[in-house]
Amino acid sequence: MKTFTIARILRATLHSQSSRAAYWRAATLVREIGALFRPCNQAFRRQVVKEMSAYLILGTRPIEGEVQIRMRSAVDWILRAQAAAGDGGVALGYFPCDDGAAGWRASYPETTGYIITSLLAYASRFGDAGVAEAAMRMAYWEVSVQMASGAVQGGALCPPERQTAAAFNTGMVLDGWCSAYVHSGDSRILEAARSAADFLVQDLDDQGFFRTNGSFVSTGEVKTYTCLCAWAIYRFGDITNEERYHYAAVRIIEAAVRQQQPNGWFAHNCLNRSDAPLTHTIGYTLQGILEVGMLAGRSDFISAVERTLVQLLPRRSVVGYLPGRFFADWEPACFSSCLTGAAQIAIVCYRFADHTGKLVYREHADQLVNYLKAHQQMQSDNPAMEGALAGSYPLFGGYMRAGYPNWATKYLLDALMLQGA
Incomplete structure (x- = not known):
């Protein structure tokens, strides 16, 4: 160097x-x-x-x-x-x-969310029912700790009175729920995913950036990397065949590319x-x-x-x-x-x-x-x-x-x- x-x-x-x-x-x-x-x-x-x-x-x-x-x-x-x-x-x-x-x-709710997707992919590839079962336990746990707004808290799990919403974390759990629903067809998973997807879409500002970045990152600016949430939103749109989610996802990526x-x-x-x-x-x-x-x-x-x-x-x-x-x-x-x-x-x-x-x-x-x-x-x-x-x-x-x-x-x-x- x-x-x-x-x-x-x-x-x-x-x-x-x-x-x-x-x-x-x-x-x-x-x-x-x-x-x-x-x-x-x-x-x-x-x-x-x-x-x-x-x-x-x-x-x-x-x-x-x-x-x-x-x-x-x-x-x-x-x-x-x-x-x-x-x-x-x-x-x-x-x-x-x-x-x-x-x-x-x-x-950690955020990363447990997208770990679900990884484990279900591994389980499908190798026919491992035990790994799939572990991933579904994660998905149901995520449902049990979801905030009333549909959001997912920032940071490691804490009591409800200390939780603060974070758009990015919500998107990562939505990703896991999309995978879990495709795997299981369970309506409880789909309901939780819809609540999360709606929170994310409603959280977007006029430029296509999320407003709710949470208390675990620096404040006062947009967070470009939150565009990863768009992938989960688009996937949810595919699952439900609702174009409004596709439209929101594309807006998010356009904002990031700018x-x-x-x-x-x-x-x-x-x-x-x-x-x-x-x-x-x-x-x-x-x-x-x-x-x-x-x-x-x-x-x-x-x-x-x-x-x-x-x-x-x-x-x-x-x-x-x-x-x-x-x-x-x-x-x-x-x-x-x-x-x-x-x-x-x-x-x-x-x-x-x-x-x-x-x-x-x-x-x-x-x-x-x-x-x-x-x-x-x-x-x-x-x-x-x-x-x-x-x-x-x-x-x-x-x-x-x-x-x-x-x-x-x-x-x-x-x-x-x-x-x-």
């Missing part, structure tokens, strides 16, 4: 937070490092040291093949996360340096740092635009996706490492990789290649996924780690530090299913 880029990242990181916020972030980091030395964290500590050594000295060797066994390992980890939550939802993730010894966080700069970078496209969006939110945006583009037959949407990919993919290293954030000129904006985002970009590349016939994008996707395989935990003394993908590489990097968020493993599973197709 160039000296200028290093200095730029340090300067931007310092300016992106107040002194008070910087203090608390540093204090939290110190506490997490201290927690590494708990006796129960021996396996996790070894992994942290191993990854830091690879990051600084040894490098990472991508892994070819092993697709089916790694899919199964990812599914098994997700099922353990569901069991750890204990209520039918999927635990937000495993973070062994949290206060308390368990490490598993509470159920945020694209000539070089393919999207403005207002991050949870909390729009000057340097995560590959995670870039992936959300690209997937929403691509999937609705394919469903609606909009070639301009497909072209917008390629406009970003041709700028983003050359930033990947020869072994598959992709920086986790990018400035508006596509220079790296952090020192670590957001592994979730890398998996999402791979998914977009596979889908783009399949749709357009441009097989070079499948090659790009394979390189990203083979790199991610090297960071999936396949053998660990701690079952809470086995099969999982971390938030960041290295583990103490900038995204979901020191743990395994469930959506990282979900997107790895999706990418593996596409690689093995």
Whole structure:
């Protein structure tokens, strides 16, 4: 990495937070490092040291093949996360340096929603009734915690009096309900999905952006990545044969494309740092635009996706490492990789290649996924780690530090299913 880029990242990181916020972030980091030395964290500590050594000295060797066994390992980890939550939802993730010894966080409605789609796809492909049953438990749990407005709360599950609605989370659960209804035909699922879809459509402003972004992201701006909700809305329109949902979905994507700069970078496209969006939110945006583009037959949407990919993919290293954030000129904006985002970009590349016939994008996707395989935990003394993908590489990097968020493993599973197709 160039000296200028290093200095730029340090300067931007310092300016992106107040002194008070910087203090608390540093204090939290110190506490997490201290927690590494708990006796129960021996396996996790070894992994942290191993990854830091690879990051600084040894490098990472991508892994070819092993697709089916790694899919199964990812599914098994997700099922353990569901069991750890204990209520039918999927635990937000495993973070062994949290206060308390368990490490598993509470159920997370948002990502449990789109995990349903992944598990039902896996179950259909391999004829696994047990996995399908687990996915349906998630779907019914989502019905039980849906807000009266039809929305889904932001953040991990909390008591009703503390819940705040979030459009993005609602869209991700709508995605899961669409899959669950197609699988089951249960009217309870369809009713919940309709309530969510209507909340989303009514939440749109005149420009096609959602008003209700929730209390877990920065305020005062639109959130471009919420366009991923359009895919779920369009799917619901297909299920119910109601054109008004298709129309709303297309409006949402048109609004997102208006945020694209000539070089393919999207403005207002991050949870909390729009000057340097995560590959995670870039992936959300690209997937929403691509999937609705394919469903609606909009070639301009497909072209917008390629406009970003041709700028983003050359930033990947020869072994598959992709920086986790990018400035508006596509220079790296952090020192670590957001592994979730890398998996999402791979998914977009596979889908783009399949749709357009441009097989070079499948090659790009394979390189990203083979790199991610090297960071999936396949053998660990701690079952809470086995099969999982971390938030960041290295583990103490900038995204979901020191743990395994469930959506990282979900997107790895999706990418593996596409690689093995």
